[in-house]
Structures are given as structure tokens and as C-alpha cells.
Amino acid sequence: MDPSSHKFYHKHEPDSRESLETYYSGDPDTTFKDDLLKFPVEKMHNAFSMGHMTGNLLIDISAGPIIHHLYSACEFFKEIILMRTNEQCIMEIMKWHDDRTGAFCWGHTAAHVTDLEGTSDQCEAKEMRLKSAITHVVKFDPETESLTDLIGVPQADCIITSFLLDVISKDEEDYVRNLRKILELLKPGGHLVLLGARHTSYYTVGGHKYHVFRYDETCKSKHLYKQQTAAVRVTEAHCHYWTFLSAYLETYFCGHPDMAFKDDTLSYPLEKLHNAFDMGHITGKILIDISAGPLIHLLYSACKFFQEIILMRTNEKCIMEIMKWLDDRTGAFCWGHVAKHVTDLEGKSHECEAKEMKLKSAITRVVKFDPESEDLTDPIGVPQADCILTAVLLDKICKDQDDYRRNLRKILKLLKPGGHLILIGTINASYYTVGVHRFHSFTYDENFVSSTLVAEGMTILQCEVTPRTSESLLITIRNTVVFCSSRLANRSRLKVKY
Known part of the structure; x- marks a missing residue:
């Protein structure tokens, strides 16, 4: 017919x-x-x-x-x-x-x-x-x-x-x-x-x-x-994005062998963090992780070098997702593929389950904060940390260069003098996709990151940019700042005018 x-x-x-x-x-x-x-x-x-x-x-x-x-x-x-x-x-x-x-x-x-x-x-x-x-x-x-x-x-x-x-x-x-x-x-x-x-x-x-x-x-x-909406206002991005947590995790962080981003978001940053912590100079009592989303995979290497890890997230949905994993609840996202990768790097592949338990026991608090507040610790009362890890948060919440500097400065108030900042982000990105929605990503380059850190009194120990290995329309990234490690000077913080 x-x-x-x-x-x-x-x-x-x-x-x-x-x-x-x-x-x-x-x-x-x-x-x-x-x-x-x-x-x-x-x-x-x-x-x-x-x-x-x-x-x-x-x-x-x-x-x-x-x-x-x-x-x-x-x-x-x-x-x-x-x-x-x-x-x-x-x-x-x-x-x-x-x-x-x-x-x-x-x-x-x-x-x-x-x-x-x-x-x-x-x-x-x-x-x-x-x-x-x-x-x-x-x-x-x-x-x-x-x-x-x-x-x-x-x-x-x-x-x-x-x-x-x-x-x-x-x-x-x-x-x-x-x-x-x-x-x-x-x-x-x-x-x-x-x-x-x-x-x-x-x-x-x-x-x-x-x-x-x-x-x-x-x-x-x-x-x-x-x-999709081509341009998402930044205020909407960190308010509405996390409705899509499950899709975000499955798209960018799952352990499936065919996942497009496994090298960019998993293998390479995990190896860089393993190498950095394994050198032994980034250690102390408290590590604060102030990152975007319900991510915990970047902490597996860190957990044996700090007595206490505090997670700070911008909304309840992220916290709920983390708590499901932390409390072994039904439907929690499985990070076992990351634990396995890290224990393989450490030459202790038989201790995968112990690594999972070690990280869970190290995480003592998961707290919500308002990224638009001038004082991120108000009213949650978080102590200053020996090390701060921040992964792609600044990329997602900042509109422009001034906003990036302002938000970085607020994060650094949480860091002790002489403490370490580990910053992970994306170079030359303008958006990323979750489900059918595009979300804002602030576009910057390596020089901007380096100069901003130095202006805030940081000594850069390592800043490495790696070419993107995946090809996908889900995200505009030509390069990824996989690892940027710096130390806050022991002197009074510089007063910087822009």
C-alpha cells in the first residue's frame, strides 16, 4: 500500500x-x-x-x-x-x-x-x-x-x-x-x-x-x-540543574566502558589526584570539598591523608543523593568503578571495599551553603581547612571574570594560611548538557586561572591542561584543567584591585 x-x-x-x-x-x-x-x-x-x-x-x-x-x-x-x-x-x-x-x-x-x-x-x-x-x-x-x-x-x-x-x-x-x-x-x-x-x-x-x-x-x-534553551542564566543553572542529578551522573560519571567521558571525568583526574596526594605534602586534619553536584569520586585518594572530610553543596537534592550513597540506601549511585580504579593505582586492588568504607567514615558532614552569600560559612559554621578541593563549581556558578574572582575569594576564606587548594575545571567551555537541557559554563583559559590564583595570594605548585579525549555534542570543551594545585601564602592575604 x-x-x-x-x-x-x-x-x-x-x-x-x-x-x-x-x-x-x-x-x-x-x-x-x-x-x-x-x-x-x-x-x-x-x-x-x-x-x-x-x-x-x-x-x-x-x-x-x-x-x-x-x-x-x-x-x-x-x-x-x-x-x-x-x-x-x-x-x-x-x-x-x-x-x-x-x-x-x-x-x-x-x-x-x-x-x-x-x-x-x-x-x-x-x-x-x-x-x-x-x-x-x-x-x-x-x-x-x-x-x-x-x-x-x-x-x-x-x-x-x-x-x-x-x-x-x-x-x-x-x-x-x-x-x-x-x-x-x-x-x-x-x-x-x-x-x-x-x-x-x-x-x-x-x-x-x-x-x-x-x-x-x-x-x-x-x-x-x-x-534546549541555548543560554541559561547562571542563577537558574545552579538552582534548576540538579533536578537532573541521575542523568548527570549517568552521562558523565558512570562506569560503563562505552561512556564518552570516562577519560576526561574519571580516569585522568583520578590519576592526577592519586599522584598529588601520594607525594605526601598535601595532608592534614580537615579537607573541605566544595564542588558541583553529588560527586565524591575525587575524594578516594584524599581520604587516607585527612582525618575529616566536609562536603559543601549548594542544594538539598545533591545532599540527598550523596547521603543515599553514604548510607548504602536503595537506588544510590554506584561509585564502585572509581574505588576499583583508585585501589588499582595504589597496588591494592583487593582492598576495593575497604577503600569505600574508608572514604565513607572520613566524611563527617555534608552541609548546604548559599553560593551567593558573602560568607559561605554563615550559618553552617565550617572551620578553616588544611586543603580545599573544588571541582567545576566555579565554572557553573560564575557569570564572568569578576564573578569568578569574587567566588574564588569566598572559597579561599575557608582555607588556612599555608593550606592547599586543588581546583578542577574546564577550559574554553560555554555549556554542558544534561537530559535535554543545556546549562551555562563560564568560558575562560589557563592564563586567567593562573593569574587569578596568584592575585589571591596562591603559589601555584602545578597546573596541567590536558586535551579533551571525547567527542560529543553534549558539552563544549576543547581542553580540561584536570589538576591545578596551589598553596596559600602564610602571610596576610593580598589586597588586590581589578
Whole structure:
């Protein structure tokens, strides 16, 4: 059949009930039970159970009368609004919602989700929870220019869209236009969960073939990146960025052998830190780590040279993520690949578990601070340290050179005279990407870092710049300042005018 003769979902409205029976029934012989039920439900469970996607409002803007992908989400949002393109879908959903005779049974999905959650005896309660969370089911016209103008739906903390873009978009240009309209419904810092079918050209309902826009993963990723805000205000960057903690860790710090950044963010800095601490002149009672994100991997080498390590982070989400790891909680990010790498460097590969325990016991406090405060220790009362480690924090919170100097000066107030500063950052970067969002990175070069440190009374012991080894559109870095070690003079701090 000529693809041009395929019907369009939103114009020709396939039979809603027949769609459900064909693709979503609980019959063991259902052809698509793994593709359309089991796999997406499990992925949704994993994503929401990590706890970083939560809020007041979730909007589900999907194709057909499906609700099964919302069972996991309903625990994390106070209100769910469903948006559908036609009355037939809405009527089918309302039959289920209101427990009417003849409603499609989603019990098999509720049972699967409660099994995943380890609460299989609460299947009925899960059903009721989802129904009570759904407050509106509204019709919209996908061809209108602004979805918000038409129906007055507020912006959401999270949007789920399942197969809608695939079935309403004629071509790539149309896909981009429709994606842009959907993203207008999303708050800054919010999450988009997109489900679709790659390399598909049609699906069948009741003997009729319906159009599906054919695309691949590269096409989808490219257009998600293009819809990012190109310039993120710095104040937004360190407030909203950490909503995406899990994606940040998985993108830049996971132990997968194919991870694009394993040399830039893991192997090379770990080796430089091992070498620096192993020389024995960077040691003392207290080390303060004042870095960006829930990172702890740079501390494995340091922990045997300091009695106490204090972590300072800008927000609660980072602290919660660190505490999950520190307390061995379910869902904590695994840093085992780093512990293994460091113990290999030390020639003690059999002591990987002991290294993990050593670092955890050395960390005595994880405290929140306000980077915009003039005194970073107010009101947390952190003592001055023998060593400060700061990794990419200045890159992320500083707007310009003056802001960098000002923030560095505040950090150095935490350092004892004669103490060491270890600074890790990025050279010539302007942004980095997490999920589908771009975040600001202050652009500077090696000369600026060196001159700024010297102006603040630091003696530079080592400053090494390494060429970037990874190629990715996720981040603009040509070089990385992997290791910059300096010592604060024992004399009074210089008064510097700029």
C-alpha cells in the first residue's frame, strides 16, 4: 500500500477500544505485551523511583486512551492532567476512571507495577491512587499553534508523551514543530518523558493502516537538543540543574566502558589526584570539598591523608543523593568503578571495599551553603581547612571574570594560611548538557586561572591542561584543567584591585 494512503490518527480516529484490545490487553498471547506493556512500565518504574522526577503537576499528552504508563508516576505528583485529541479517547478513559460498565481493564498493568514496587497486595489501592490523581481529561487540537492558549492548561513539572508525535507528525519538520508546542507546556527545569517507536511507518487497527512518522534515535536526540534553551542564566543553572542529578551522573560519571567521558571525568583526574596526594605534602586534619553536584569520586585518594572530610553543596537534592550513597540506601549511585580504579593505582586492588568504607567514615558532614552569600560559612559554621578541593563549581556558578574572582575569594576564606587548594575545571567551555537541557559554563583559559590564583595570594605548585579525549555534542570543551594545585601564602592575604 502506498504510504500516502495511510490514515492519520488525529484526523481519522482509529477505534479506541479495538486499539486497546489489539495492543494493550492482559491476554498472555498479546503480541505486543513486552514492547507496549512490560518494557515501558518497567522503565517508568525505574525512572520515577529514583525520586528526581516529582512535583505538583504532570501532564500526559499521548496517543489513544492509554493510562498504563502513569501508575508509577501517580506516587510522585499531586495532580495529573490528560490531554487527548478526540472525544472517543476521552470517553474510553472516563469509563475506566468512573468504573463504568464495559470499561477496559488495566488490572494487569496495576499488578505488574505493584510487583515491581514490592507491594503486590496493594493492586487495588494503586488503581484508586491513579484515578484520584487524574483531575482533568481535556481535548485539544494538535494543529493549533498554541496548546496553552486553547485550553488554558498550566505549565507542568513533568510531561509524558507516548507515541503522539509519531502518529500526528507528517515529517521531520512537523515533528519539530509539534515537539516545540508540547514543550511550551513544561516549566523551566521540568522533565520530559518521551516514548516512541523508531523505524516504524504504520500500525494497523481494524484492517486500516495508520501513518507513523519514521525516524531513528539520532533524529530524535538532535531535535531534543535543538529545543534546549541555548543560554541559561547562571542563577537558574545552579538552582534548576540538579533536578537532573541521575542523568548527570549517568552521562558523565558512570562506569560503563562505552561512556564518552570516562577519560576526561574519571580516569585522568583520578590519576592526577592519586599522584598529588601520594607525594605526601598535601595532608592534614580537615579537607573541605566544595564542588558541583553529588560527586565524591575525587575524594578516594584524599581520604587516607585527612582525618575529616566536609562536603559543601549548594542544594538539598545533591545532599540527598550523596547521603543515599553514604548510607548504602536503595537506588544510590554506584561509585564502585572509581574505588576499583583508585585501589588499582595504589597496588591494592583487593582492598576495593575497604577503600569505600574508608572514604565513607572520613566524611563527617555534608552541609548546604548559599553560593551567593558573602560568607559561605554563615550559618553552617565550617572551620578553616588544611586543603580545599573544588571541582567545576566555579565554572557553573560564575557569570564572568569578576564573578569568578569574587567566588574564588569566598572559597579561599575557608582555607588556612599555608593550606592547599586543588581546583578542577574546564577550559574554553560555554555549556554542558544534561537530559535535554543545556546549562551555562563560564568560558575562560589557563592564563586567567593562573593569574587569578596568584592575585589571591596562591603559589601555584602545578597546573596541567590536558586535551579533551571525547567527542560529543553534549558539552563544549576543547581542553580540561584536570589538576591545578596551589598553596596559600602564610602571610596576610593580598589586597588586590581589578
